[in-house]
Amino acid sequence: MTKGLFLTGLRSLLASVLASGAAFLFNRAASRGGRPGPLLAFVLGPGVEETAKTGFALAMAAPVLAVHLGFGAVEAVYDASAWLWHGPDPEPGPEGEPASLSARGLAAGAMSLLSHAAFGAVTQAVLTVTLEPLFAVAAAVLAHAAWNLAIVALVGAGGRL
Structure with a gap:
């Protein structure tokens, strides 16, 4: 393995762990006192998670998709x-x-794992086309919020996961 590949993997791992920790701490603090409400589930949670994953990836020069996979x-x-x-x-x-x-x-x-891989693919695709991290994160937040809404609707309708 080359030194460059090793360092890329290390940066990806570190960015994944930092993003996971940030999201965990935010979600835990935001849901104190009961179940998370719609604002947390559909806006704030996805916003924090997608911003943390992409932000740490870009800040550490790690591949965006790899960080999303690591987070997943x-x-x-x-x-x-x-x-x-x-x-x-x-x-x-x-x-x-x-x-x-x-x-x-x-x-x-x-x-x-599968959903965060998909959010990473959305992020990377939008980032590749627009070169604008804000647009990429916004697209991933929308995808993540839609996913959470679908899961809540399925479980609320008696679906079993």
């Missing part, structure tokens, strides 16, 4: 391990059998 991987691990803190899911599964948060956590983790 961190969020995937967090989601997939949620069962460690919350225990078994009390809701029955589709056939009446007990569902497990571990299965839901794994599904949520996979969706985190």
